[in-house]
Amino acid sequence: MELVIEGVGKKYPGRGWALSHFSLTLEPGILGLLGPNGAGKSTLMRILATLTKPSMGRVLWNGTDLAKEPDAVREVLGYLPQDFGVYPQLSALEFLDYIAAAKGLEPRAARHRIDELLELVNLTDARKRPLGGFSGGMKQRVGIAQALLNDPQLLIVDEPTAGLDPEERVRFRNLLTDLAGERIVLLSTHIVSDVESTASRIALIANGQLHANATPDALLASLQGQVWEWTVPAAQVAGAQARYLVSGMLRRGDSVQLRVVSPQSPSDDARAAAPSLEDAYLQLLQASRATAAA
Numbered sequence: 001m002e003l004v005i006e007g008v009g010k011k012y013p014g015r016g017w018a019l020s021h022f023s024l025t026l027e028p029g030i031l032g033l034l035g036p037n038g039a040g041k042s043t044l045m046r047i048l049a050t051l052t053k054p055s056m057g058r059v060l061w062n063g064t065d066l067a068k069e070p071d072a073v074r075e076v077l078g079y080l081p082q083d084f085g086v087y088p089q090l091s092a093l094e095f096l097d098y099i100a101a102a103k104g105l106e107p108r109a110a111r112h113r114i115d116e117l118l119e120l121v122n123l124t125d126a127r128k129r130p131l132g133g134f135s136g137g138m139k140q141r142v143g144i145a146q147a148l149l150n151d152p153q154l155l156i157v158d159e160p161t162a163g164l165d166p167e168e169r170v171r172f173r174n175l176l177t178d179l180a181g182e183r184i185v186l187l188s189t190h191i192v193s194d195v196e197s198t199a200s201r202i203a204l205i206a207n208g209q210l211h212a213n214a215t216p217d218a219l220l221a222s223l224q225g226q227v228w229e230w231t232v233p234a235a236q237v238a239g240a241q242a243r244y245l246v247s248g249m250l251r252r253g254d255s256v257q258l259r260v261v262s263p264q265s266p267s268d269d270a271r272a273a274a275p276s277l278e279d280a281y282l283q284l285l286q287a288s289r290a291t292a293a294a
């Protein structure tokens with residue numbers, strides 16, 4: 001099972017390239033697509049879901065070109081769009097029935113599958129209530145259920161944790177981990193903690209380009225010896241920020257403990273610290289901005 005993205009680019013009319021020369025191979029497991037607003041995450045996902053055509057390059061599902069045979073991937077695809085909307089008057093059960101029919105599932109099998117999925121996303125008790133009264137997290141769980149109706153081999157979820165509270169976020173993360181198994185799961189986010197514990201790989205996207213594709217451990221290893229904790233008087237914070245990438249700050253009375261990402265120690269008083277994925281993400285973003293500006 002393999003999804004190969006080869007040199008894909010997308011240019012919207014009257015705009016620059018939203019995605020360019022993007023190449024990546026996806027295999028079973030969770031791939032976290034991490035990038036800031038406007039990076040091109042949704043554009044890439046819509047291309048993979050065959051809702052948008054790339055302007056250049058190609059995508060192959062087990063060797064089949066999506067441009068020539070979009071049905072090859074549509075049959076095995078589950079997709080939760082970023083702007084997933086529900087019909088407020090419908091109950092969860094009615095909504096899932098409706099989507100199952102639209103996907104052409106046989107009614108009896110669909111009913112069985114819907115019961116299973118409601119149980120999986122913990123909505124069995126709420127299944128007859130109108131979706132309009134659901135919380136953000138409950139709606140996202142309905143969204144995941146509809147994406148799973150056809151037991152997809154390729155599950156694409158676009159910023160599924162946006163708008164969820166911390167508890168719902170953790171629950172959703174665990175649900176996705178349970179689901180991963182023998183599927184390819186592609187999850188986009190701009191929040192590092194959404195992917196650091198669950199993703200087997202992280203692809204970092206900025207300005208429509210792929211800037212890293214590695215395991216979380218490899219990303220951390222690449223920063224080994226480059227993260228420092230450095231306590232400075234509050235008045236020196238701005239100066240430190242002008243010279244270094246500051247990835248965190250902790251107020252300590254009149255002084256501030258900075259987290260600095262730099263190949264060299266910023267000062268004799270600084271102590272080496274263990275890198276975090278947040279440090280790696282911020283460093284890659286800074287590097288990508290520098291490239292874009294050059």
Ligand SMILES: Nc1ncnc2c1ncn2[C@@H]1O[C@H](COP(=O)(O)OP(=O)(O)OP(=O)(O)O)[C@@H](O)[C@H]1O
Nearest residue numbers: 012015018035036037038039040041042043044190
């Ligand atoms: N339909 C469209 N028409 C024109 N431009 C678009 C369209 N969709 C996206 N863009 C532009 O393409 C770029 C990438 O957008 P995209 O939605 O793919 O980013 P994203 O990483 O999903 O961002 P976010 O985190 O805000 O969801 C942005 O500059 C955006 O304004």
Ligand SMILES: [Mg+2]
Nearest residue numbers: 041042043082
């Ligand atoms: Mg998006």
